[in-house]
Amino acid sequence: MEIIIQIGIALAALIVGALVTHLAWKKSVANKSVEILREAEIEAEALKKDKILQAKEKYIALKAEHEKSVASRNQQVASMENRIKQKEASLLLRKEELQKRHKEIEISKNELAVIKENLENQLGLVEQKNADLDKLHKEQVAKLEHVAGLSAEDAKNQLIESLKAEARTESMSYINEIMDEAKMSANKEAKKVIVQTIQRVASETAIENSVTIFHIENDEMKGRIIGREGRNIRALEAATGVEIIVDDTPEAIILSGFDPVRRETARLALHKLVVDGRIHPARIEEVVNKTKNQIEEELIEIGKRTTIDLGIHGLHPEIIRLIGKMKYRSSYGQNLLQHSREVANLCAIMASELGLNAKLAKRAGLLHDIGKVPDDEPELPHAILGMKIAERCKEKPEICNAIGSHHDEIEMTTLLAPIVQVCDAISGARPGARREVVESYIKRLKSLEALALSYPGVLKTYAIQAGRELRVIVGSDKIDDKAAETISFEIAKKIQDEMTYPGQIKVTVIRETRAINYAK
Numbered sequence: 001m002e003i004i005i006q007i008g009i010a011l012a013a014l015i016v017g018a019l020v021t022h023l024a025w026k027k028s029v030a031n032k033s034v035e036i037l038r039e040a041e042i043e044a045e046a047l048k049k050d051k052i053l054q055a056k057e058k059y060i061a062l063k064a065e066h067e068k069s070v071a072s073r074n075q076q077v078a079s080m081e082n083r084i085k086q087k088e089a090s091l092l093l094r095k096e097e098l099q100k101r102h103k104e105i106e107i108s109k110n111e112l113a114v115i116k117e118n119l120e121n122q123l124g125l126v127e128q129k130n131a132d133l134d135k136l137h138k139e140q141v142a143k144l145e146h147v148a149g150l151s152a153e154d155a156k157n158q159l160i161e162s163l164k165a166e167a168r169t170e171s172m173s174y175i176n177e178i179m180d181e182a183k184m185s186a187n188k189e190a191k192k193v194i195v196q197t198i199q200r201v202a203s204e205t206a207i208e209n210s211v212t213i214f215h216i217e218n219d220e221m222k223g224r225i226i227g228r229e230g231r232n233i234r235a236l237e238a239a240t241g242v243e244i245i246v247d248d249t250p251e252a253i254i255l256s257g258f259d260p261v262r263r264e265t266a267r268l269a270l271h272k273l274v275v276d277g278r279i280h281p282a283r284i285e286e287v288v289n290k291t292k293n294q295i296e297e298e299l300i301e302i303g304k305r306t307t308i309d310l311g312i313h314g315l316h317p318e319i320i321r322l323i324g325k326m327k328y329r330s331s332y333g334q335n336l337l338q339h340s341r342e343v344a345n346l347c348a349i350m351a352s353e354l355g356l357n358a359k360l361a362k363r364a365g366l367l368h369d370i371g372k373v374p375d376d377e378p379e380l381p382h383a384i385l386g387m388k389i390a391e392r393c394k395e396k397p398e399i400c401n402a403i404g405s406h407h408d409e410i411e412m413t414t415l416l417a418p419i420v421q422v423c424d425a426i427s428g429a430r431p432g433a434r435r436e437v438v439e440s441y442i443k444r445l446k447s448l449e450a451l452a453l454s455y456p457g458v459l460k461t462y463a464i465q466a467g468r469e470l471r472v473i474v475g476s477d478k479i480d481d482k483a484a485e486t487i488s489f490e491i492a493k494k495i496q497d498e499m500t501y502p503g504q505i506k507v508t509v510i511r512e513t514r515a516i517n518y519a520k
Contacts, residue, residue: 212254212255212256212263212264212266212267213252213253213254213255213468213504213506214252214253214254214255214267214270214271215251215252215504215506216251216252216253216274217251218251219250219251221274222246222253224279225244225246225253225270225273225274225279226246227279227280227281231281232279232280232281232284233246235281235284235285236266236269236270236284236288239269239284239285239288239289240262240265240266240269240288241262242255242256242262242263242265242266243255243256244256244266250508252506253270255267255270260328260329260330261295261299261325261328263328264295264328265288265291265292265295266288268291268294268295269284269287269288269291272287272290272291273287296321298324299321299324299325299327300317300320300321300324301324302323302324302327302337303315303319303320303321303322303323303324303325304320304324306323306324306337306341306366307320307323307366309341310341310344310345310362310366311359311362312344312359312362312363312366315393316393316394316395318389318392318393319367319370319389319390319393319395322370322373322374322389323337323340323366323367323370324337325373326340326369326370326372326373329372329373336369336372336373339369339427340365340366340367340368340369341366342427343365343366343368343369343420343423343424343427344362344363344365344366345362345365346365346423346426346427347361347362347364347365347416347419347420347423348361348362348365350419350422350423351416351419354415354419356415356416356419357416360396360398360399360416361416361419361420363395363399364398364399364402364403364416364419364420365419365420365423365424367386367390367395367399367403368383368386368402368403368406368420368424369382369386369424370386370389370390370403371383371384371385371386371387371388371389371403372386374389381407381409383403383404383405383406383407383409383410384404384409384410386403386404387400387401387403387404387410390403397414398413398414398416399416401413401414401416401417402414402416402417402419402420403420405417405421406420406421406424407421408421444467444499444501445463445467447499448461448463448467448470448495448499448501448505449461449462449463449470451491451494451495451498451499452470452472452491452507455472455487455490455491456478457474457475457478457479457483457487458472458473458474458487459473459474459475460472460473461473467501467505468504468505468506469505469506469507469508470491470495470505470506470507470508471508471510472487472488472491472507472508472509472510473510473511474487474509474510474511475511476511476512476513479511480511481511484509484511485509487509488507488508488509491507491509492505492507495507
């Protein structure tokens with residue numbers, strides 16, 4: 001029993017302890033919940049204050065924006081009110097001006113009515129006076145007819161006939177005087193126009209021949225150009241159609257041919273081969289073909305540049321190429337391209353002097369000798385051939401007629417034809433231009449000789465072959481053979497750098513020793 005009682009007491013103690021622990025835990029939970037509630041209330045209060053501040057800031061921003069928009073609208077309204085007031089003021093001014101004008105118009109209407117009434121009165125007086133004058137005129141005519149025994153119509157016819165006869169006589173005398181004066185002054189005026197045209201155009205002419213000299217640095221290159229058993233020179237002649245003469249002339253090879261284009265092709269090809277150093281038949285054919293293409297491009301470029309310089313446009317590409325080809329053709333001692341350019345300028349000046357179309361005249365002058373440089377060589381005069389080429393290239397009929405008739409092969413049908421004929425003759429023989437060419441030619445030769453004389457050891461210099469060769473004689477006691485070669489090179493280099501000249505200039509230095517004795 002005691003054990004049971006003790007167990008019961010122990011259980012009761014445990015239950016009491018558990019109740020006490022439970023109550024303590026419950027109390028601590030209650031305290032924690034109170035603290036959590038307090039913290040939640042504090043956070044809620046802080047969040048509430050933050051939200052209130054944000055709401056206030058947003059309210060202030062919205063209020064400021066609203067006030068700004070209201071202010072801008074008020075400003076717009078005020079500006080609109082100002083504009084309306086200005087318009088009202090301008091309308092009032094216009095209204096006042098219109099009222100003034102209306103009053104002025106009413107006043108002018110009254111004045112016009114008065115003026116009209118006065119004019120009507122004056123017109124009535126004038127009509128009455130005219131009627132009186134007609135009546136008096138008729139009376140006077142009747143009296144004259146009675147006195148003269150003729151009617152007014154008959155007298156009028158007689159007067160007209162007498163005036164016609166008198167006017168015819170005077171006009172014939174005037175016509176005769178004008179014809180005589182024109183005959184007297186025609187030759188003078190024509191000479192004046194031609195002289196003015198010549199004075200306004202002056203160009204130098206260059207004499208060309210059928211030989212071109214190709215210079216080489218040393219005579220050893222001649223053997224390489226000839227090749228083994230002459231195969232290189234034969235290949236070059238076959239490819240270019242030019243005769244190549246290799247003789248004893250020092251440092252020079254002669255290219256001979258009647259076609260300047262072929263000679264130029266041979267010269268350029270030979271220059272490329274000498275510079276490159278590889279000279280054999282296959283290489284020769286390749287270089288010649290490339291050079292021919294280069295010459296063709298150069299012909300087109302020269303033609304285009306010529307037409308641009310002269311201000312001539314719309315030419316057919318074939319004609320432009322033929323114009324470039326003129327550069328390598330001579331006509332009676334003149335370069336054909338320079339001659340054609342000169343004739344074009346002469347034609348333009350003369351046409352403008354005579355009141356004709358200067359552009360057409362310049363075009364006809366440039367193309368007048370186009371028949372001298374065709375790709376094929378038909379048996380036709382160059383004027384007719386040039387006319388056919390121009391017709392094929394759609395040139396105007398007056399241009400074609402001027403080209404075909406400038407040597408009287410066909411009849412002249414336009415005024416351009418005699419102008420081209422005259423200008424061609426002027427360009428062919430112009431004493432004024434020749435004098436200028438001779439002076440510049442002499443000056444160039446003198447400067448050429450003076451340049452060589454400036455070197456030490458040079459005794460005499462001679463410019464020969466129209467300035468294409470310079471012979472320099474040096475003293476044998478001052479200059480040896482090696483120095484002579486050096487002087488030749490230096491003179492040639494200085495001429496090339498400092499002077500302007502056509503073609504090439506060959507510099508030959510001569511050093512000789514003479515022993516002279518006399519037999520007595």
